[in-house]
Amino acid sequence: MEKTSSPFVDVSGAAPREQNMWPSIVITKESIDLEIARLQDIARPDNGRRASLIVHPQATRPGLGLSPGIDVTINVLNPGERTFNLRKNSNMVEICISGSGVAVCDGTQTRVSKFDVWNTPSMAVHSYYNDSNAPWVRLSYSNAPLLEKLEIHYVEEFEGDIPPADAGTTPAAAPNSSGGPRARDLALREQITEQGAWLLGYEWLIDIDVIESKSLxxxxxxxxxxxxxxxxxxxxxxxxxxxxxxxxxxxxxxxxxxxxxxxxxxxxxxxxxxxxxxxxxxxxxxxxxxxxxxxxxxxxxxxxxxxxxxxxxxxxxxxxxxxxxxxxxxxxxxxxxxxxxxxxxxxxxxxxxxxxxxxxxxxxxxxxxxxxx
Structure with missing residues (x-):
């Protein structure tokens, strides 16, 4: 019978670990422009995504990024090109740095041009198309590296409409659409100490109040x-x-x-x-x-x-x-x-x-x- 390693690590009296701070680095305009030109010239990928991650020298897989928890991606769409739909549980901030195009998020089209900024919420179905006569370039910032390190980054890509399993759902859809009481309203909600400790039933975990999160x-x-x-x-x-x-x-x-x-x-x-x-x-x-x-x-x-x-x-x-x-x-x-x-x-x-x-x-x-x- 093979020996198994112990799950215990004795840290009794251990001093705090010194943090490994990543050094600051500059990615120059010249190097960014060269990478943009390279992406413009490659054969169009099947999913339409001409993209390049900007990776810090100290980054390791999983979760490559410019910092341990943030990635930055250069995205290029040539005139007339369109990407597949994408949905993932990371969220994004994006900025157009040249050209113009249309960002589609949950069915809403937003025309963006140089230095416009917009956000893409988690699990929003999104895609991009370039209806102009010049390349469209944008930088995308996401929290994907953190989710990759946690091994929970959910990503799906598809052509056409929302997958059939999700048809008819909306981000703010109420679970008690029949009009009856919410299950959590029937669950325990009790303060048990004067200092403010409470007990809540299970349904409070699975039916959280919705705050609409949309692309702005x-x-x-x-x-x-x-x-x-x-x-x-x-x-x-x-x-x-x-x-x-x-x-x-x-x-x-x-x-x-x-x-x-x-x-x-x-x-x-x-x-x-x-x-x-x-x-x-x-x-x-x-x-x-x-x-x-x-x-x-x-x-x-x-x-x-x-x-x-x-x-x-x-x-x-x-x-x-x-x-x-x-x-x-x-x-x-x-x-x-x-x-x-x-x-x-x-x-x-x-x-x-x-x-x-x-x-x-x-x-x-x-x-x-x-x-x-």
Whole structure:
């Protein structure tokens, strides 16, 4: 009889493991453009997806990404091309970086053009087609690496309509469509301590209240109109000059999807951030301008069209614009970390480390500039 290894690992008195922080890297516009050109020239895949993952040198399978929990994919559709339908339990934020096309999500068509941003919810049936006369290029950010590491990434791809097994269902369909009481209304719901501990019956686990999660679109034509208002805040402002592309379905997690927030920034020339850090990872795609970032003491130069892993989780970092106005799309897994109660944040080096969402957060000095007007 073969010996089986013990399922136990003695960690009595063990010190915490030192975390393996991935270094920040810059993927240049030139290298992105070369990969876009390569994708344009390959034979069209059967499913229509001309795509290339951008992978960090330290990434390992399963779950290749630009950070341990976030992947970025370059997607190209040549004129007249269309992709198969796709459905997966990862969610996405996408940005059009050149050309234009139509994103279809749960039957709704959204026409997007340069710098438009949109989200794709989990398990939404989605596809893309290019009805223009120029290649359409977009960057897609998803939480697939995390789900791959958990071995729970559900993906299906198909032509035509929604699979027959799903016909007639909608994301918000109520299980008690007959009009009778919900099973969970008949299950136990009892507070058992004064401090707030409750007991709930099984049905509370399988019949969760629905908050509609749909694809939303943030057109650059509209978003860009608001950017001067943050760029023009006085130089003494100690916050970030940006807007969150907010999806109300994420509620207090302040996200664009339930995993990520997306922000669009606008910083004046020679603007310098105060160093800060957070457990959420962040990556910047620069829409205009040039400058540099300091990440864990390393200086990284960037410019328009570059993509940078700008803040590996818990890395001290700051961003500095050069001699031009600078704008970036930032993707950060802030909402996911709030949901896990793991979002620790240090807004300024001499301030405390706080668990955002569990403790009262930080204040900026915005009030003094509003009062001065």
């Amino acid at each position: 679109h943030w057109p650059w034509e509209k978003v860009s109109q608001y950017l001067p208002s943050v760029e023009e805040i006085d130089r003494g402002y100690n916050g970030r000059r940006l807007f969150v592309l907010y999806n109300p379905a994420t509620e207090r997690r302040i996200g664009t999807t339930h995993s990520f927030f997306a922000t669009i920034s606008s910083s004046p020339p020679n603007n310098h951030h105060i160093p800060h850090r957070h457990s959420s990872a962040a990556m910047n795609y620069y829409l205009r301008g040039r400058g540099y970032s300091k990440v864990n003491g390393e200086r990284l130069e960037w410019k328009e069209g570059d993509l940078i892993l700008s803040a590996p989780g818990w890395a001290m970092h700051s961003h500095h614009s050069g001699d031009q106005t600078t704008s970036a799309l930032t993707i950060q897994d802030h909402p996911l970390q709030i949901a896990m109660e793991s979002l620790i944040w240090q807004e300024r080096i001499k301030e405390p480390i706080l668990t955002l969402g569990r403790q009262a957060g930080f204040e900026s000095n915005r009030a003094q500039f509003v009062a001065a007007k």
